[in-house]
Amino acid sequence: MTDQPDRATRLREAIDRDGDRCVWCRRRCTGLVRPTTEHLVPRVKGGPSWRENEVVACSRCNRQRGHAAPADWIAECERRGWSPDVAGVVRSLRALDRAITVRGGQRRARPYLAAQLRRLT
Known part of the structure; x- marks a missing residue:
């Protein structure tokens, strides 16, 4: 397995890859809106801390989503x-x-992961 960079580096890479907007509410993560990395497959569901499992989310959405499934949280958003x-x-x-x-x-x-992809595609 490849080594993963630290959390701050992964956040910068996610912003470079996906842009500086929260994937859930689409607010721009600047100023008072603090960006975080969000695990799409939560750690409690076996999701790894890999770049591929992390997207940019504002701290509010990250906190409020908790361990909700991506498809469920999209519906809530x-x-x-x-x-x-x-x-x-x-x-x-x-x-x-x-x-x-x-x-x-x-x-x-x-x-x-397979269940979420079925629900969203």
Whole structure:
């Protein structure tokens, strides 16, 4: 397995890759809106701290989402009148699926990931 950079580096890389907007509420993560990395497959569901499992989220959305499934949280965001980046979430979930295929392991995360991809595509 490849070494993963520290959290701050992974956040910078996620912002470079996905932009500086929260994947859930689409607020720009500048000034008072603090950016964080959000695990799409939560750690408690077996999600790794790999770049492919992390997207940019504001601290509010990251905290409020908790361990909710991406598909469930997208529905909640839409109920709140936000426009989550569904395509970005699906793209990241597919990248994680490819990474797991190549690297192996992540036995607990695989069924959760597959279920989320089915629900979102």
